[in-house]
Amino acid sequence: MALTCEVCGSQIKTAPSSVEIDGAILRVCQSCSKRGRPVTVQPRIQRGPAPHLMPRGEAEPELVVDPEYTQIVRQAREKLGLTQEALGRMINVKSSVISHVESGTMKPDMVLARTLMHFLKVNLLVSASDLEPEAR
Numbered sequence: 001m002a003l004t005c006e007v008c009g010s011q012i013k014t015a016p017s018s019v020e021i022d023g024a025i026l027r028v029c030q031s032c033s034k035r036g037r038p039v040t041v042q043p044r045i046q047r048g049p050a051p052h053l054m055p056r057g058e059a060e061p062e063l064v065v066d067p068e069y070t071q072i073v074r075q076a077r078e079k080l081g082l083t084q085e086a087l088g089r090m091i092n093v094k095s096s097v098i099s100h101v102e103s104g105t106m107k108p109d110m111v112l113a114r115t116l117m118h119f120l121k122v123n124l125l126v127s128a129s130d131l132e133p134e135a136r
């Protein structure tokens with residue numbers, strides 16, 4: 001699409017220039033550009049990405065289930081000499097739940113994670129911010 005000069009109406013064949021004529025900024029051809037004051041059209045200032053909304057160390061860290069939970073649960077259970085069935089009975093879940101957790105097919109929710117932590121004397125919760133460098 002051809003650009004036309006906003007002053008003389010002729011087609012602008014070269015790079016259009018913007019000039020200020022009587023306070024109005026017009027896109028003009030090269031010959032008309034001499035009639036006004038050249039202006040540099042600034043691109044709209046882009047705001048950078050918003051600064052991190054949650055500064056580290058201020059809010060209570062969000063806890064998530066340790067990605068290593070499968071090994072932690074299995075090792076702790078075996079250390080206690082418990083079968084999956086026995087552990088399941090202790091914490092009142094089906095042995096299949098323990099099996100799923102240990103195989104990684106089921107990620108324990110916070111309640112189950114805390115229960116397992118209590119009975120297995122292990123830590124299954126880590127601060128979400130500690131995992132960020134690996135997760136991103």
Ligand SMILES: [Zn+2]
Pocket residue numbers: 005006007008009010028029030031032033
């Ligand atoms: Zn012109």
